[in-house]
Amino acid sequence: MKYKNLFSKGKIGNLELKNRIVMPAMGTSLASSTGEATQELIRYYEERAKGGCGLIITEITRIDSETGVGTPNQLSAMTLNHIPQLERLARTVHKHDTKIFVQLHHPGRESHGRVINGRQIVAPSPIPCKVCQEMPRELSTSEVEDLVKKFVTGAKIAQTAGIDGVELHGAHGYLIGQFISPYTNKRTDKYGGNFMNRMRFITEMIMGIRSVCGPNFPISVRISGDEFVEGGLNLEGAVKAALYLESIGVNAINVSSGLYESGYTIIEPIAFDQGWKRNLAQAVKNAVKIPVIATDVIRKPDFAESLIAEGNVDFVALGRAQLADPEWGIKAMEGRDEDIRPCISCLHCIEELEGCKTIKCAVNARMGREIEFDGIDKNGEGRTVAVIGAGPSGMEAARVLAEKGFKVVLFEKESELGGMLALGNKPPKKDKLTWLVEYYDIQFKKLGVEVRLNTEATLEALKALNPYAVFVGAGSNPVVPPVEGIDRENVYNVSDILSGKVKVENEKVVVLGAGMTGLETAEYLAVRNNKVTVADMLPTIGAGIYPANLATVMKNFQTHGVNMLPGHRLSKISEGFIELVNTKTNEVIKVEADKVVLSLGIRSNKALVSVLEEHFDKVRVIGDADKPGRIAEAVSAGFEKAYVLE
Structure with a gap:
């Protein structure tokens, strides 16, 4: 033993x-x-x-x-x-x-x-x-x-x-x-x-x-x-x-x-x-x-x-x-x-x-609902199911579908599994997210899931599979505010930074958006010797974030001197600085910025879903393609919709 x-x-x-x-x-x-x-x-x-x-x-x-x-x-x-x-x-x-x-x-x-x-x-x-x-x-x-x-x-x-x-x-x-x-x-x-x-x-x-x-x-x-x-x-x-x-x-x-x-x-x-x-x-x-x-x-x-x-x-x-x-x-x-x-x-x-709800687990959708989800029916009978997007929702759907006996083909346009998990593990002390991606990778190999990385799920590629069903877990776009200068070359999204496509060190950086993603991106930048400012329209930084999760980030902010500006909205991006408006007083302030990072959330993009529904009978929409959310919501959606597929 x-x-x-x-x-x-x-x-x-x-x-x-x-x-x-x-x-x-x-x-x-x-x-x-x-x-x-x-x-x-x-x-x-x-x-x-x-x-x-x-x-x-x-x-x-x-x-x-x-x-x-x-x-x-x-x-x-x-x-x-x-x-x-x-x-x-x-x-x-x-x-x-x-x-x-x-x-x-x-x-x-x-x-x-x-x-x-x-x-x-x-x-x-x-x-x-x-x-x-x-x-x-x-x-x-x-x-x-x-x-x-x-x-x-x-x-x-x-x-x-x-x-x-x-x-x-x-x-x-x-x-x-x-x-x-x-x-x-x-x-x-x-x-x-x-x-x-x-x-x-x-x-x-x-x-x-x-x-x-x-x-x-x-x-x-x-x-x-x-x-x-x-x-x-x-x-x-x-x-x-x-x-x-x-x-x-x-x-x-x-x-x-x-x-x-x-x-x-x-x-x-x-x-x-x-x-x-x-x-x-x-x-x-x-x-x-x-x-x-x-x-x-x-x-x-x-x-x-x-x-x-x-x-x-x-x-x-x-x-x-x-x-x-x-x-x-x-x-x-x-x-x-x-x-x-x-x-x-x-x-x-x-x-x-x-929150006065029953206990739930972000990575185990059955937890607390074991009677409702009493085992997985092996009813796939080798039928092909395509899953688009290898984020948490797509990976969980692929795992469950494979356990049910479906032949699963998982499309991912990026070079690795995980979706936002593959980015979320980049800030300090987030290696447990890597554990989860590694778990899915191993299960896919054991269950025979065909993973196609660096591959767009085109209509032609999907038609070639003649799938029994298509699960869509990809389809969202970052929110980009319509302000002057937003299209400047020094303006980036979170994914540009955390993926390593854009290297930022020893610069003045403003992160717009103080949700968990924005704060962790700021943390990532701060430990790389950047002078970081976080700004958000809401009156508090990290509004809605569970206090214990927020506390560890704030401790790092204090260590690295991150500047925080709650109650400020973006009005203009210029060469070397941005302009923010105080939401209470309407006072305009200028903040030095070599680079600007947008973390203002994402919106579902249903364009792909509409096309697929014209060509396939069973299209299931999960994850950010359905409703942007956190890991828990994504995994739950992937599990539930895969579980009930007959």
């Missing part, structure tokens, strides 16, 4: 696990509004169990409906009514020799009054979270004692349902962590002050769980190895907490990091490398004798293997990696690393959740 450590058996307490792969808790919003595990949620977890995961830890599970609501459609363990579906979940996962823990959770101050019917949120102390920006009410001593009982009840409900163990969520700045951390606990009663008092809340929970669930029921505690805020729980404090938790009978420590105020250290954006925080788990592992689980942007099996082999952790927590590919475990066990669909750390999953 290629990865002997990763697929060796492990133990948490007396519970034996078939391997060292853990699926950590991630919110889904797939439960019912009353907290039961739905068929969709059960199937979602079953796919990860069937796919080779050793231990699944459920999403944050509610123990209190008054002040403890994390998300509206959240798994719950509060009453006897929650037992039947939890039991069904446990039995389903157990069919695949996978164990399951329920993660018990209360958000504390990291919440909003609107999700608890307008009531004031609560916390150990009246200190607002800088992200949620609501003043919490300090819990009374008796209220804290009542919450302890609710956590204990949650554990007993889980045990009664046949769940194998529980995890107490003391990380990420949630309520348990708020009590542990000196940053958020300023109480003067028995639950605040010195270390032992700050640990009292979780201590009473653990003692209570032991009293009702027995000495052999596994308990894991998730902690932040570092909260990454001044005055917060640091690594020294986390190690001290882990040692104490071990001393009172906890069976495993699950090491994560951060709280909402340092949120990009919890769910890291694309710029974070595998293993960036391995020192946190290593320090805890060096201190305790009980098993250590840890997240660490773990994507590839060889890296997961190295963490265990080097004694960094006992179990690897693969969260988003198993959203992207539920068969991560089986493929790694069989040595098929190249077949693992990679997570690209785009944060689409958490962005959807925070």
Whole structure:
């Protein structure tokens, strides 16, 4: 076996696990509004169990409906009514020799009054979270004692349902962590002050769980190895907490990091490398004798293997990696690393959740919809399908069509696969996009997809194939504003820059458009010693971009001195400078510019579609040809329309 450590058996307490792969808790919003595990949620977890995961830890599970609501459609363990579906979940996962823990959770101050019917949120102390920006009410001593009982009840409900163990969520700045951390606990009663008092809340929970669930029921505690805020729980404090938790009978420590105020250290954006925080788990592992689980942007099996082999952790927590590919475990066990669909750390999953939607994955359109898309029908019967455009939508359509048994011919006018992915990987720290293109390239070779690079999909070429269907994933044009000087030789589109067709170094460059593409292009230019200015009509730079994705770009902007001009529209391009108009005051300013880069979006071009529809019966329009969007929308469109082709 290629990865002997990763697929060796492990133990948490007396519970034996078939391997060292853990699926950590991630919110889904797939439960019912009353907290039961739905068929969709059960199937979602079953796919990860069937796919080779050793231990699944459920999403944050509610123990209190008054002040403890994390998300509206959240798994719950509060009453006897929650037992039947939890039991069904446990039995389903157990069919695949996978164990399951329920993660018990209360958000504390990291919440909003609107999700608890307008009531004031609560916390150990009246200190607002800088992200949620609501003043919490300090819990009374008796209220804290009542919450302890609710956590204990949650554990007993889980045990009664046949769940194998529980995890107490003391990380990420949630309520348990708020009590542990000196940053958020300023109480003067028995639950605040010195270390032992700050640990009292979780201590009473653990003692209570032991009293009702027995000495052999596994308990894991998730902690932040570092909260990454001044005055917060640091690594020294986390190690001290882990040692104490071990001393009172906890069976495993699950090491994560951060709280909402340092949120990009919890769910890291694309710029974070595998293993960036391995020192946190290593320090805890060096201190305790009980098993250590840890997240660490773990994507590839060889890296997961190295963490265990080097004694960094006992179990690897693969969260988003198993959203992207539920068969991560089986493929790694069989040595098929190249077949693992990679997570690209785009944060689409958490962005959807925070938008009060169900969880989704940008690269796995089935995720969360496993019942709806229940396997791929092999109904292609060798019929030819042409796919035009090898961007995310076209590549996904080609993959699915080939799996269905169609003979797929993929046309791409450029010299490489990927479309905008082949450009999007050029800015700093975007190599995970390359992983995705490489994945498709390998799948095409295995599935027999005929890839025609440097080839226009002309009507004659398509007619020669006599295709059963034509999928159109190419057909968009960059937006070019009608202003004086826009046709000057020093004006370029993003693709000119990121493709390397135009080399720009040590020059003054203005990037027009502060969406993610424009910002990353500016970042690309800035690290090449250009003096870069970003301008946008909107009043803020990066409007609509998920904050964690924006934060890493802004950090680079600060490092490289990128100038930002929100609230300005282009009025004229001249030799050596451009003119911008302030959208509020109408003041005109001049900005020096040797080169100007347009990143003002794209528009669908349906001209090709209209021609094709005159000659072919089945024309399916996907990706930017249908509606410009991000990777998630493109992959989903390609998958769905290929899936239903009969």
